């Protein structure tokens with residue numbers, strides 16, 4: 001593996017914005033720890049005393065040291081996950097992954113349809129700075145968009161829904177935000193690791209991102225090219241009736257709060273999530 005050309009996208013660089021909760025971890029339930037890294041969340045799944053855990057998603061560019069210290073803080077010095085699962089390959093979910101795989105030498109798994117974006121073959125559609133929303137949307141053309149190359153570290157998730165090293169979880173295909181976006185679901189306690197299929201902060205708005213004000217929202221608007229499929233994915237997740245949801249952006253949402261907000265989002269996605277204007281918004285999507 002050493003000889004492979006692993007690389008970040010040529011435009012990868014640290015982003016300047018950091019929320020007030022950056023560096024803060026929340027134990028949502030005993031084996032699910034959700035940590036905020038600048039503007040995005042990573043999840044550590046596993047009980048701290050077992051030393052047996054998985055990392056879901058890999059932070060913003062330049063955040064490797066933050067992630068290493070979060071992992072050590074929870075699982076002890078020299079601990080490392082058995083694998084890294086990616087909900088999708090956007091820059092703020094793979095931003096530190098090369099440092100992580102080089103130190104830990106662990107496999108990375110993502111949906112098959114996400115592979116071109118993780119092996120240097122294809123760029124995601126460009127972000128849309130013209131989309132309805134706030135300052136983060138307007139700045140989104142500055143975000144890294146070139147594909148990362150994880151070489152043979154990255155493998156496709158098994159087609160049957162199993163999640164390697166996470167036997168109690170199944171992956172759910174939730175495309176729209178990206179073609180191979182997945183969420184992870186555990187039936188026994190209805191825990192859902194959402195990724196960006198929906199989020200709990202208005203990610204377009206700089207104020208909301210910095211303060212992490214809790215509000216259910218569709219996927220980040222500036223990076224979502226397929227709104228119809230995004231809606232179908234939200235409906236699919238709502239039908240799972242999750243009791244706990246941790247999202248790629250924003251604070252965890254649980255219980256009645258989650259149930260009410262998610263059903264509202266699934267029913268009124270056209271009004272609540274689909275922007276009024278933007279280059280990826282079709283004429284017939286609203287109402």
Ligand SMILES: [Zn+2]
Nearest residue numbers: 090177196223
């Ligand atoms: Zn994303």
Ligand SMILES: [Zn+2]
Nearest residue numbers: 090092196248
């Ligand atoms: Zn994201």
